[in-house]
Amino acid sequence: MTLTNQQIMKNTITTAGITAGLLNPEQAMKFIQQTFEATPLGGMVRSVVRRAKTGEVDKIGIGSRVIRKKTENTDDGYRAKPTFGKIEYATVAVRLPWEITEESLRENIEGQNFEEIVTNLMTRQLGVDLEDLRLNGDTATLDTDPDYDFLKINDGWLKQLNNGSHVEDRTAKEAGATTLAMFYDALKQLPDKYNDGTLRWMMSPSRKQTWELYLYNQAISNGGGLNESLMRAPAGIPIVEVPRMPSSKIVLSNPKNLIVVNTYDVRIRKTTEGQEAIMQDKRFYVVHLDDDPIIEELDACVLVKGLM
Numbered sequence: 001m002t003l004t005n006q007q008i009m010k011n012t013i014t015t016a017g018i019t020a021g022l023l024n025p026e027q028a029m030k031f032i033q034q035t036f037e038a039t040p041l042g043g044m045v046r047s048v049v050r051r052a053k054t055g056e057v058d059k060i061g062i063g064s065r066v067i068r069k070k071t072e073n074t075d076d077g078y079r080a081k082p083t084f085g086k087i088e089y090a091t092v093a094v095r096l097p098w099e100i101t102e103e104s105l106r107e108n109i110e111g112q113n114f115e116e117i118v119t120n121l122m123t124r125q126l127g128v129d130l131e132d133l134r135l136n137g138d139t140a141t142l143d144t145d146p147d148y149d150f151l152k153i154n155d156g157w158l159k160q161l162n163n164g165s166h167v168e169d170r171t172a173k174e175a176g177a178t179t180l181a182m183f184y185d186a187l188k189q190l191p192d193k194y195n196d197g198t199l200r201w202m203m204s205p206s207r208k209q210t211w212e213l214y215l216y217n218q219a220i221s222n223g224g225g226l227n228e229s230l231m232r233a234p235a236g237i238p239i240v241e242v243p244r245m246p247s248s249k250i251v252l253s254n255p256k257n258l259i260v261v262n263t264y265d266v267r268i269r270k271t272t273e274g275q276e277a278i279m280q281d282k283r284f285y286v287v288h289l290d291d292d293p294i295i296e297e298l299d300a301c302v303l304v305k306g307l308m
Contacts, residue, residue, distance in 0.1 A: 028266040031123070032289075036260075038127025041202065041242045044255035046296070049262050053093075053290055056086040057259065059297070064193070089261040091290035092154045094133075096126050102272075102281045119285070126287060132244040134260060134293035157258055157293050158249060161303040165295075166190060171306030176248075178210045178307060183234040186252050186302045194300040198254040199237045204245040207307065211239075250304040257300050263290040 023031060029049065036042035048057055066080040100118055108114040129150075137156035141148050161167075166189035170176045173185070187195070203211075212231055219226045232239060240255065267288040271277055277284060295301065 023264075023266045023268065025264050028264045031266055031268075032262050034123055035127035035130060038124045039131045039243070041240065041255065042127060042131055044200075044240065045258040045260055046256045047260050047262070049264060050089075051264055053263055053265075054088075054090045056088050057261065057294065057296075059085045059087060061085070087259070087294050087296060089292045089294050091261055091263055091292040093288065093290050094130070094153060095286055095288045096122060096129070097284070097286040098122055099282045099284045102283065105283075115283070122285070122287070128244070130260075130291060131242075134258075134291075135242070135244050136246065137293070154292065157251070157295060158246070158303070160293075160295050161251065161298070161301055162305070164298040165301040165303050166299070168302055168304045169306045170304060173306075176306050176308035178207065178214055180214075180230075180234065182304065182307075183237075186250070186304050187235055187237075189302045190252065191299065194254070194297075198256070199252060200255055201234065201237055201239045202242050202245060202251040202253070202255070203239060203249075204247045205241045205243060206247045207245070207250060208239055208241055210247075248305060248307045250307070252302040252304065253300060257296050259294045259296055261292045261294060265290055 032047065032049065036045075036047060050057075061083045062080070063083065068076070068078050098118070100115065105114055133150065133153055133156060135156050135158055137151055137154040138159050139152050139155050141151040145151060168182075168186040168189050170182060174181065183201070190199075211234070215226060215231050218224075237252070245251070265288075268285070269288070270283060270285050272283050276282070
């Protein structure tokens with residue numbers, strides 16, 4: 001559901017009060033949902049909303065081979081027990097500010113609808129940038145990185161995977177080429193219990209095209225036909241194109257294993273008051289929210305890196 005400008009601004013106060021622009025829980029959920037819908041991966045990962053900025057997300061599991069033989073009229077005292085765990089999260093406050101001149105509102109053919117159009121565009125860009133940060137964020141990014149200020153905000157999924165999941169490094173294998181063997185070597189890293197039909201290869205569009213080129217060249221060299229099912233789903237696992245994924249990396253996992261934690265504390269502030277707004281004849285906006293990407297089960301992921 002698209003959140004209209006009227007809904008967004010429902011609780012907005014144009015003064016500098018501490019609760020200015022605080023959305024109620026229903027509005028916050030709709031706004032967060034809209035940011036997830038901005039990207040292909042956003043609709044596939046798991047979203048968790050909490051009231052606290054830091055805390056824990058519970059996880060529960062059941063072991064295998066838990067059934068026992070039944071003996072009539074006998075209770076042997078055996079009970080299958082679930083296993084409980086937790087993942088800690090610590091959301092980071094982020095913001096997206098923008099401004100619109102009053103002249104552009106007066107002269108634009110869309111009139112006052114122009115404000116809503118810009119707000120929805122900014123909401124979409126917020127979703128795109130959040131996914132970028134959730135994937136590529138690294139608080140240890142060096143100052144020399146041109147995106148230092150952006151990437152250092154938080155540690156993303158790729159850094160977490162590199163530090164704790166199964167890693168298939170292709171740097172010294174087949175010169176980092178994208179081959180069929182690469183996919184199967186990555187699968188070997190993953191315990192079979194997670195290979196249950198929910199896995200996806202998450203890669204950049206350019207990496208997918210590199211894989212397609214490999215298959216085209218194989219078909220030309222060997223004089224055979226092109227296997228389109230293999231192109232779409234190597235090793236029987238579908239490909240998901242993720243535009244913000246680095247081309248040198250591929251992630252193998254169930255997308256629901258990737259979790260985004262947000263809080264209900266979403267604020268959208270707007271002001272047309274104050275000396276700056278009056279003198280510059282502008283409206284100022286800013287979105288505030290809390291965000292943290294975590295992974296439920298690192299053992300259920302493979303990071304393929306070192307691709308050329």
